[in-house]
Amino acid sequence: MPHRFRWSAEMGPQLEEWVVQGVARLGAEAVRERAAFWRGYRLLSMSRLVTEELTARHRAMFPSVQRLEAAETRATGLLWGVPATGETRARKGAARVDGVCPCGGSGWVAVWDEFGDPDLSFDLMCPVHGRTGCGARNGAGL
Numbered sequence: 001m002p003h004r005f006r007w008s009a010e011m012g013p014q015l016e017e018w019v020v021q022g023v024a025r026l027g028a029e030a031v032r033e034r035a036a037f038w039r040g041y042r043l044l045s046m047s048r049l050v051t052e053e054l055t056a057r058h059r060a061m062f063p064s065v066q067r068l069e070a071a072e073t074r075a076t077g078l079l080w081g082v083p084a085t086g087e088t089r090a091r092k093g094a095a096r097v098d099g100v101c102p103c104g105g106s107g108w109v110a111v112w113d114e115f116g117d118p119d120l121s122f123d124l125m126c127p128v129h130g131r132t133g134c135g136a137r138n139g140a141g142l
């Protein structure tokens with residue numbers, strides 16, 4: 001996909017060709033790994049649990065936010081009508097953390113009140129490693 005990509009409906013076949021080229025260049029396993037890291041980062045981001053280290057790794061892997069958003073949108077459009085294989089269903093939207101997860105693998109993140117008041121502090125279930133997180137749903141554990 002060129003850097004100055006601009007979507008139009010007529011570009012469907014060209015877009016599919018770029019996707020195939022990208023997967024061939026990176027390898028299917030690397031694409032799956034990046035997708036799992038992207039999903040893990042997104043889940044942590046939605047829970048405001050992203051650390052500076054994770055953001056740095058995410059930016060190194062996906063240096064252009066605009067390009068990542070365009071790829072996400074176009075991938076959704078390309079894949080919505082494609083039946084999932086058994087292997088794909090088994091992954092169930094796998095998420096991984098590229099680095100040290102804020103939960104440290106425990107499935108829980110301590111969120112402390114900024115003034116240290118224990119009554120205003122709580123534990124938050126990690127969206128990636130918690131018992132309802134992607135890892136748990138995948139049976140992958142921590």
Ligand SMILES: [Zn+2]
Pocket residue numbers: 101102103104105106107126127128129130
């Ligand atoms: Zn975690």
